[in-house]
Amino acid sequence: MKSIIALTLAAALAPALAADAKAPAKPDLNKGQAVATQVCVACHSADGGRGSPAYPILQGQHPEYLAKQLHEFKSGKRKNPVMQGFAATLSEDDIRNVSAFYASKQAKTGFATNKDTVSLGERIYRGGILEKQVPACAGCHSPSGAGIPAQYPRIGAQHGAYTEAQLVAFRTGVRGNSAQMTAIAAKMNDLEIKAVSDYIAGLR
Template identity: 60%
Template sequence: MKLLASMLIAAALAAPALPAFSAGETPAAPPKAAAKPDLVKGEASFTAVCAACHGADGNSAIAANPKLSQQHPEYLVKQLQEFKSGKRNDPVMKGFAMALSDEDMKNIAYWVTSKAAKPGFAKDKALVSLGERIYRGGIADRQIAACAGCHSPNGAGIPAQYPRLSGQHADYTATQLVAFRDGKRANSLQMTQVAAKLNDREIKAVADYIAGLR
């Protein structure tokens, strides 16, 4: 009997503790899993709202407008949310973003990033070697970090942290770097600090190099 009692006590102690509820209280429902993006709705919204400027599949043919295909969806959602809130200042994009819910943004982002990006090309042979040096090694004596450290050597970026740059239009990249440098774009302190140290020639060089990166 003593052995049996000891075994019952040991089993009770080993059993996992159950949450206590007062009389009439029901346990809380488990949190709902995040809804998966609806790619069908994403395509429809992208076609209606985004395609005119960014291309039917996100491969913009207009150098002033960024390529969105194969970009990290988390990055695109963040940018749309910041256009909507005004944290990233762009009157045109704010108007479009204001019409989108968070669900719309997610659907659009995941659809367009499922499309393959078309490669770009560097155009300025005189500057591309300078751009490569800055992108891969930075400028040590001015404490300018290498772009590759965050955006990866081939420009693929790091999902949810740093955007894909590979093949992006040089005109768009240069415009954004100048905007960071001049304080017109202020939604990334890190990029503001990097761009603040670059002159126009260096910005043009690294943007052109990025355009041909693959």
């Protein structure tokens, strides 16, 4: 009788135990901050804020996107000698924790700098380039640039110079970890890339 009860209880608990086994570990923001201050601070500032325009602002970025990029740097799918070196030192827990740490910070607002191209940048961001079959950036990254968690990154208020560099990298094939962005950037000229990148810097 006891064995029957034990088997019945085990069968009843099995789904819950299996769910617990599959549940991802919760990120530890304190440990994430430790990684950020020890490994990432030189380029990304203490909290991923508005440091050098050569490096991306990480504040408020979706943790899933940050983790994906770190994994792709680590595997070599996304090429960057500096980031590949740093990412190679990070464990799965480190990646989860530091991604959550940056995501927990409030992204600061930015601004466009070129009044001569802001209207062109806005047209591209909100309406695309119809004759080139370039879709509106807002379709994936939202009207405010907030992106869609786990699908598309936050780009609003990003450094214009960084966004421009990434679009050029997609266009030339230097950055090859998004077939969608490669196809879009391939249809854009320098002026269009520069205009929309500067406009994105002022999104909020």
